Amino acid sequence: MSDSAIHSIAGAAGGIVAMTATYPLIFLSTRAAVETKKEQKSTYQAIIDIIKREGVLGLYSGLNSSLLGIAVTNGVYYYFYERSREAILHSRTGGSKALSTLESMLTGLIAGSATTIISNPIWVIQTSQAVQTMGTDGNQSTVTKKLGFLETVQSILAKDGIGALWRGIGPALVLVMNPIIQYTAFEQLKNFLITRRTAKLRAAGGVTAVAVLTDMDFFVLGALSKLVATSITYPYIVVKSRLQAGSANALRYKSSLDGLLTILKEEGIEGLYKGIGSKIVQSVLTAAILFAGQRRIFEMTKASLQPLIKA
Secondary structure, three states, X not given: OOHHHHHHHHHHHXXXXXXXXXXXXXXXXXXXXXXXXXXXXXXXXXHHHHHHHHOHHHHHOOHHHHHXXXXXXXXXXXXXXXXXXHHHHHOXXXXXXXXXXXXXXXXXXXXXXXXXXXXXXXXXXXXXXXHOOEOOOOOEOXXXXXXXXXXXXXXXXXXXXXXXXXXXXXHHHHOOHHHHHHHHHHHHHHHHHHHHHHHHXXXXXOOOOOXXXXXXXXXXXXXXXXXXXXXXXXXXXXXXXXXXXXXXXXXXXXXXXXXXXXXXXXXXXXXXXXXXXXXXXXXXXXHHHHHHHHHHHXXXXXXXXXXXXXX
16 A cells, blocks of 8 residues: 555544544534624633534534545545655655645645545535524524435535535635645644754764654644644635535625625624634644644554555
């Protein structure tokens, strides 16, 4: 099995762990992004309101499709990312084995575009499940029957046709910038840290020493890189969430840019950042767990396969 395939499996597994641990925050940020009224609630108050109306399990509406989505998304992303990365490194005749900033961005663009097109239907389903007990204008209404994964698919197809599964693909493709920024920041921070620590080791007498990053290093670097990416791209996350939820207001948006301008005009600057608090916390924790977990799962999987490869 190639390293790219192992990275894909490890990425999917790491994503499932991270998603399960942080899903209530995803649920809260999705609902906040879709809401069009100007009422401001704290994360604590939003949690209490949902528990009162829908019970504790209400915080996990759409978890099944999210786990499928994160497995597919991370699996596809890591596969294309590592294949692209390997292709770039193999094209060199020598020199550094670290990606430059431009190479990191190109690798992220290829992996992100492929992942977005393949996984968009799953995220449309997840968003629809997360907001199905809200009113058609994105505001809270009476609690309605919650639909399962297949029932949600049938409902979307019956109401809007198969094209609805690619709602929000425009801003979703724009949001390819998010992992590009994230992985570029991660690669450059990682390279900087390794170079700095290697220099210290060699200055201390280890002529051929090369620094190795710890799980905690990957955890912190993953958190920092995701914090930067999410902060920059969050307004597009709001537009994407509204479109994928089939929000009545969002159907008026002529494009991603028009969506941003419409929200800015009707709801003010705060409308572009609804739910960012819980999203930032969730994204940073998810990325930190994913980067640390994916690396560990990759090493464990590769080690377990070595006897089979040698045989």
